[in-house]
Amino acid sequence: MNTAHLGLPVDVPSTALFTDRYELTMLQAALRAGTADRRTVFEVFTRRLPEGRRYGVVAGTGRVLDAVENFRFDRGVLDFLADQRIVDEATLQWLADYRFRGDIWGYPEGEVYFPGSPIMRVEGSFGEAVLLETVILSILNHDSAVAAAASRMSVAAAGRPLIEMGARRTHELSAVASARAAYVGGFSSTSDLAAGFRYKIPTVGTSAHAFTLLHDTERDAFTAQVDSLGSGTTLLVDTFDVVEAVRTAVEVAGTELGAVRIDSGDLLLLAHRVRHQLDELGAKKTKIVVTSDLDEYAIASLAAAPVDAYGVGTQLVTGSGHPTCSMVYKLVARAGSDDPAAPLRPVAKKSMGAKTSIGGRKWAARRLDEDGVAEAEVVGSGPVPEGLADRQLLVELVRGGKVVAREPLDAARDRHVAARSALPLSATQLSRGEAVIPTEYVVG
């Protein structure tokens, strides 16, 4: 299947090629060795949070479900694999019938996580589970990085709306996923139309400096915008002189002017001055939107300023210094033999240095103290201790290849607020710190 005629910027016919080549070569070797059907358990987890971060945010789960459903090797893909001699004929035949028929459990989207949290668990034959490594990690590593930044910004904004404006700073489709992840992390809207189209996220946007410069005077530009978009629009007031622009804006739009946007300069100072001027002009309800290389620290520094909304771009879509998470997808258990009934047994790479992992199919639960505040992420591979059974974190996402956990994006967004609220208060400090609760391993 060739999608070039659809005008997409990439011509990739299904999610099956969002795959590292070694997954297919491993499949081929395992098919030949007779080990591809062994039952396996793979888990997604991270060994550490980005330096200084106190919690992580699971995002992308819904996109993983889309990707798994659409992970099929159609004729175009198979031809490519054959032409390039990436796999042999027997493997091509196996791939032609491929669909994931196993089970996936995971932390629900919006949940918080910590080092060692088994964020997602994929169970199936080696052949079917090994192929999903790259696409699952791509999605979770990217989206969770953006959601974590969004969550911190959302804390800093303390209830004021946050607008996602980062599309121009990242890959055009990464931008769409970033808007989605930002929404999960607490943003209210996006400038990105594709994100509005695909995920129904509210879109916003009015004008740029180019619009003012197109016209012969700033007054002409403001008049054109108000004529077209109404007095409730947001006028950009920092193209020339802010004081003059604010005066002109109110003259043109009246005191019902929706908002003014400031995109450069000392935002703290300007917000106070502009608020004062707007009030003097009688535009007491006119809001002030600020945009200009904001991050969570800049947002926090404006907490006492008369700002009504923040637009955030670069620092959001690049994860505010941490553009990816370090999640890995590791085989943690497999059948002890080729016998389909063989029990699973834990496996793990014998560590050299930092790349430790713990074998075994794991559960996780968040233990609360007597006040209902989280005090530990408890992870184990044996029976779940009494008292934690109803605090388990993994939910069923895919059963026998069928997605069973679709939900609206707002569910993830609400879940994130609830999960974050149950963490100790220091979770939301912006300063560098350790994971806000420890991860405890219960050996089964």
Next chain:
Amino acid sequence: MNTAHLGLPVDVPSTALFTDRYELTMLQAALRAGTADRRTVFEVFTRRLPEGRRYGVVAGTGRVLDAVENFRFDRGVLDFLADQRIVDEATLQWLADYRFRGDIWGYPEGEVYFPGSPIMRVEGSFGEAVLLETVILSILNHDSAVAAAASRMSVAAAGRPLIEMGARRTHELSAVASARAAYVGGFSSTSDLAAGFRYKIPTVGTSAHAFTLLHDTERDAFTAQVDSLGSGTTLLVDTFDVVEAVRTAVEVAGTELGAVRIDSGDLLLLAHRVRHQLDELGAKKTKIVVTSDLDEYAIASLAAAPVDAYGVGTQLVTGSGHPTCSMVYKLVARAGSDDPAAPLRPVAKKSMGAKTSIGGRKWAARRLDEDGVAEAEVVGSGPVPEGLADRQLLVELVRGGKVVAREPLDAARDRHVAARSALPLSATQLSRGEAVIPTEYVVG
């Protein structure tokens, strides 16, 4: 047009929605004001290189051309814009006929750039040019960031092959573009099958720790892999004990074993030990591939080690600390009036603080010293001085809406090597520095 049935991870029918909403609202207001047809010139440039970087690398140009060609508002998109009341009926009608009919010039892909370099110049009516801002910036900001990191890694690798392996650390389609940009910047191959499919970049990959752990012994795993992929394959030797694994690998594959891969531990130490062991075992031609959170500094530190190839993931796809460039798309000139014959006149935002820009439609040339080494990036808006006429950097990419500058990816890759080679020697120092040549403005 709905592409959901194609199994793509996003359902975006054309590149036209990779757009910030304000571009459409500006269009609507300009249409109503009668200013949308004014001739305009927009330029892409950056005010600064990422901190410490000595040069930038233009990448994504070919993808921009794809995006511009496919930037159409079809029925599904128009319905969305109408349903969401993003623009009015007159604007919808204008968009239905939209295709870019203007001209685009730019630095050819692979060229180096500096602060103020007019990397791309878009000329057309305001309406047609303003719409391309976001998609052009998304592509150039992302791809150039990855290519810059790739270029530095390529310098550090000093001729040894570099394998792009970062798909799992970034958005699944960002990964495809990253593999492409890495190739432009000097990488040899990628693990990402979608990049091989879409851009014909050579793909590589053999096995992961999971493959070893799937089998009852490491010997079983190596045997399975060699049986299937031949003795020329690359065996991963750090799942348990490296010394034992290397011994087993040569026993299983013979001295014709293609390569071993080391993915953890002290790579410098291990490379020497493994080389010594391989030589002692008679596997003198067996290569050593190292992978494990490499960046340009880690690669450079292995220069004296017996390493044959480097696999690089996270640090490549995240731009080695700089995941985006700060390129902007600014109106620099427009017709002085609505008269179609009105001459262009320079425009610029009146700066407050750091957001300076220089108005006027610009040319750029790289001035060489008497030894043929670059000594300045010269940018101007008047006549090109004699002596620089044949050193001009912008080439024609789109003429009257038609792409005129398609080229194979290897042309960009070769161009990058040539452009970098003509810079002063200090360009390729990895240490932090300033832009390696100054940007000089010639006032026209």
